[in-house]
Amino acid sequence: METFTVSSWSELQEILFADSWVPEIGRYRSRYAFRGLSDADYGLETTLMRLGGGYAQLERHLLRNFRKYAHRRVVERDSVWHWLAVAQHYGLPTRLLDWTYSPFVALHFATAHVDKIDRDGVIWAVNYLATHRMAPERLLSRLELEGANVFTVEMLSETVKSLTELDQLSDLPFTLFFEPPSIDDRIVNQFAFFSVSSDPMLAMDRWLLDHPGICRRIVIPAELKWEIRDKLDQSNVTERVFFPGLEGLTAWLKRHYSPRC
Template sequence: MHTMIAQSWSHLQELLFDDSWSPAISRYRSPFVFRGLPDSHFNLKTSLARLGGEYASLERHLLRNFRKYGHDSFDTTGPIWHWLTMAQHQGLPTRLLDWTYSPFVAMHFATADIRLGDKDGVIWKVNYHDSCKQLPEPMREKLENEGGNVFTVELLTELVRDLDAFAQLDQSDFFLFFEPPSLDGRIINQHALFSVASSASILMDELLNKTNTQFQRVILPAALKWEVRDKLDQANITERVLFPGLEGLSQWLKRHYSPRG
């Protein structure tokens, strides 16, 4: 694992935008996705895994009951990938992890919780192009035929109809990235995508090492957090934009007017 420590605001941007140049098209097109966390000791644990205990065995019950009691709010006959996205979006513990194509959105999530302002933050940086190499052959071929590196809900549905079939695609553990449908402005403004593992019981940290996917951890020192936070606010990377609506507005105002602890 390659860990880098940001020394300044400009150095942080250099680290996050590094390797963005694509010679094939002579454009800056980063092959990386990002996940920001406010404490560098936090790993890539899903909300499902954070339940603790025999959490993997609870997944089926959580999803069954979400589907059972939520039928008035979404189409329960639709692809599981669609309503699994809906479940994650509404706060149900799932095996999905949120990522973003935007380094600045990742910076936001690494600095938004000012209660952890005295902790070093971290931004995980994963090469989603490189991650395609560890996919089962049918999935890899599907992406190659589509000329893409990330799945859509439609592509996933063509290959697997449920999580059991997903796990049975390959004897080895693997993961993939997929773009959710644009359910609301939050997903759009956060430039969001999800990772999902073939097994609910294995953590993304382990999979990255196990599959030899290229990734880095960029440490955001506590001493630098407030500068980054204030400059993100000036650049309009705030809760008001990333969580459209009154809740996001309230979160932004509360944080913006809180004194530095």
């Protein structure tokens, strides 16, 4: 796995947007999913994994009861993929991981936690096109039929009916990226999408180690965080945008006026 430790804002931009030129269309269109973490020592574990214990067996119980008690109008369609997306969005432990198409959104989450400002941060960048080439044929065929690069919940709902079916599609674990419905402005403004693994017990960073060449880690030294944070704020890349409403406003104000330690 490629790991870069940047030393300046300009070097960071070069690495974030590397390989984004697409000659077939003559445009700059990155094919990477980005995830920003405030501590470079953090891995790519799901919230389901963080439950501990027999979390893989708890998954179906968590989702079943979420579907049972949540209001039916929170989903557009009664499919496991719609329910998973909504559950993840509202904080239920799931096998999903949050990603963004935007490197600046990832940078925000890598630098927004003032209590971690003295720790190196990291941006994970995963090539979702290369990731999908390792998916089972049934899923690859659906992408090709749609002429799409990333799945939607509708595409997955029509192709794989359950998580059990997903787990049994291949003897080898695989990962998919899919876009959630535009549930609210938070998802839209964060340019968000999810990854899902066919093996709920396999952390994505461990899976990536077995598939070199599709991922890079960009380490942000602690001493660079304040500069990045100030430049993001001036570019309006803030909690006020990503979490519309009073909660985001107060989070932005609290961080913005926190003294530099």
